Amino acid sequence: MKGLAQKLGIAVLGATFAYSASTAKAAAPEYGGNLNIVVGSKIPSYDGHIESTFGMIHPIRPFYSLLIRENPDNPASPTDFVCDLCVGDVPKGTEGGTKYTFKIRTGVKFHDGTPLTSADIKATFDKIVNPPEGVASSRKAYFKMVESITTPDAETLVFKLKHPSGTFIPSVAMPFNFVYSKKDLDTHGFKWHQKNINGSGAFSFVEHVQGSHVKGKKYASYHHKGRPYLDSYTALAAPKMSVRLQAIRGGRADIEFRGFPPKARDDLVKALGDKIKVQESDWNCVLLATPNHEVKPFDDPRVRRALTLSIDRMSGSKYLSNIAIVKTPGGIVFPSHPMATPMSELQANIAGYGKDINASRAEAKKLLQEAGQSGLKFTFLNRGVDQPYKIVGTWLLGQWKKAGMKVDQVVKPTTPFYASLRKKGDFDVSVDFNCQSIVNPLADVSKFLPSAGNNYANFEDAELENIYNAMLKAETQDEQKPLLRKYEKRVLNDLASQAITLWWYKINPHRSYVKGWKIAPSHYLNQSLDNVWIDAAEKKRQGVN
C-alpha cells in the first residue's frame, strides 16, 4: 500500500513537472506563421501623418517605427511609454520641463537599406509640427508647445518647448507619427508616402490589392532583436461585420483589432469554446450629443441642459453594454485615467449624472417649460454606422422621448454626415465622437474648446478658453486637476455645450493560438505586431491551416 502511494506520488509529481514544462514551452514565443487580420475599413492613404482611421493603422502600422510608443507589454496603462527608435527610457524634461533630449538607436535601417539617423526623425516631426504650405498634418495642433527641433548629432534629437507641457510625451507617442526617411521626403516630396511605403518597422511591404488585402513580410534587420516572431501578416479587407465575424469563426482570419459587439463575442465563444480568447478593455472613445447653438432653441442653455438631464447614463450602461460597444459612464476624460473625475463627483456636480433619473427628467421638463419649449421637437443627425452610432442614437431618442421630447432621426452615410456636421451646420442636434489613440487628457479635452476645429457646437466662450490655457501651462497633475474639473463643469454643466453619452468598451475575441498581443484602451494602439506570435500546435489542434 505504501509502495502504491509512493508510486502515485511520483506519478503526480512527474505529471506536474511535465505539465509545467509543457506550459513553460507553450509560453515561450514561437517563430513563424502568417497572421490573418480582418479590417473593416478602407485605406484612404498610407500616410499616417494625415490619416486618422484604423482602416489605415491596422494594415500599415507594422511597416513603420515610432520615436516612442505605448509599452506593448503593458498597453492598458495610459501612462507607460517606452522607446522604439530611441534608446534607454523615455526622457524626462529638463530646463524646467522645456527640453527633451532623445538618444537615437544606431544601426537601424529603413526597408530600402537607408540608415536611420536623428535627421530622419527631425524631418518627420518637422513635417508633422510645421508642415509646409499646402501639406496636411492632422496632428499639428498637438505640438503647439514645440519651439524647435534640433539634431546636435546623428544620435541625438532635441525638442525645445515654449513652455512645460504634460501633453508633449503622449503626443510624441501617438501611433500615427510614422518615422519617414529624410531621403524619401527630400527626393519624392511630402505626398510620396500617401501612395508609397518605406519604413523601418517589423514588417516590410509586399503588396496591397485594393479591396482585398495588404501583405507584409518579416523584416530581418528589425531593430528590436529577436522580433518579429511572425513570418508575415495579411490584412484582409472585410467591410461588413458579419463577414469579419464569420472569417474568425471559420478560421479564415485569426483576429480583428477594432472590436466586436457583446453579442458577437458571445456567439463566437459559444461556437468555438476554448478556441477563442477574449480580451476586453475600456476604450478611449466616447459618443457625444452635440446641439447646434446657432439653431433655436439650442441657443438657450436651459434647453441644452434639458437634453443632458434626460439621459439615464446608469441604466444605459447596464443595458446598452449588452448590445453595443459602449459601457462606461464618465465625464470628458477617459474614465480609467487618474485625471478623470470620479463618478461620485460627477453625480454630485454635473447635470445628468444624478442617481434619480425621474427627478432629472422632471427638472428637464421644467426647464423646457421655462424656456417655452414644452414638447420640444427636433431632428437628431446620426452617422450611418451601426456600432455604436445607430444603437446609441436610437437609445437617445428613447431617453428624450421619456422627457416629453419628440425627436426624428436623420441618418446619413459618413461623407454627407461629416458635410452636415463640419461644413453645412444644417442640424439641430448631432451625434459626434471624441476618439483618441494615446490617452492624453489635456489634449483629448481640447475637443470641447469653442475654438477647436473639431467642436461642432458652434459657440464661443472666453472663460472656457482661459481655463484651458491655464491648464496647459500648469506643470504638475496636481495643478492641472482642479482646472480640469472646472473646465469639465463649465462644458457639461454650466454651458451644457455638449452631452457625454457612454464611453466605448473594446471587445476583441481572437483565435486562442494568437499570442503576445495585448489589448489597449484604443484600437489605434499596440499595432506594430512585433510581439505577436502563433502557437503552431494549438493552431493545428484547431484544424486551421
Add this chain to the structure above:
Amino acid sequence: MATSELPTGEFVLPKQKTIWDNLLRMLRRQPLGSAGAIVIIVMAFAAVFAETIAPFDPELENFEYMLSPPGTVHEDTGKVFYFGTDSFGRDQLSRMIYGARTALLVGFTASFCGAFLGLILGVASAYFGGYIDLVLQRVCDVFMAFPLIIMALAIVSIFGTGVEMVIIAITIPFIPNCARVVRSSALALKGLPYIDAARSVGYGHVRIIMRHMVPNVMAPFLIMLTAFVGQAILTEASLSYLGMGVQEPTAAWGLMLQGGAEEYAESAPWVPIWPGVAITLAVFGFNLFGDAVRDVLDPKLRSQT
C-alpha cells in the same frame, strides 16, 4: 278552336345575389387572388387601427425585457409580448402592426404617384408622337436601364433617407415602367376614329388625353398599379434593411429585419423571423391580387390561360 293555356303558378324572379354570393363566386373563380385580398385586408386593418390593436407603444424601450422570447409577460402592466421583444425591449407585435402602416403608406403612395405620372406621360407620349414621343421614350429607356433597387439606392444616396425620401425614391423608377406599358395601349387608341372625331370638333389636347384616352387605358394601368404595390413594399424593406430607408425609431419591417437578422438570428430568432414573414406575406398577397386583377381586366390573357 284550340286555346292555349297560360302557364299557371307564381312567377319567380331570379334570386338577388348577396355580397356573400359574390364573395363566394370570387373565391371559386379567383381563389389565389382572394387569398391575396385577405392578406391585404388584414394589413390594411392593422394599419388603420394600429393605435387600438397594438398592445404597446412601438417606440417604447423596455430594456428590462430586451430580447424576451414570445409570450413573456410585462410584470407592471400584465400585458404579453406575444411576438417577443427586440434588443431595445420594444414589443415586436406592436412594431409589426405599426410596420404595416409604414409599408402601406410607402407602398400605396409610391405606387399611386408612380403609376399616375406614368399614365399621364405614357398617354401624352403616344398622343403627341414625333419628337416628344422620341425624347420621352429615350428618357424612359435610361431610367429603365437600372434595376429598381439600384435606382432607388442612387436616389436616397443623393437626397437622403426617411419615409418621404423613400417614397420619392421608389416613385421615380415606377414612372417610366408604367409609361411604357400605357403608351403601347394608347398608341392603339390614337388611330381610332373617335379620337379623330374629338380632334375635328376642336377639343383641346388635355381634354382628349384626359377624357377620351386615359379612361380607355385603365386596364393596363390598374394591372401595373397592383403589381407596383408589392414591389414598393419590397423595395422599402430592402432600403431600410440596407440602412438607406426608413430610420429608427419608426416601425418598419425592413428596419426590424436589419436590427436582428445578423446578430440575433441564432440566439433570438423571433427578432428577424416576424418581419421576414410579414414582408413575404405582404408581397405575396399583393402579387396574387395583382395577378387576379390582371386576369379579370385583360380578356386576352384570360383566354390564353
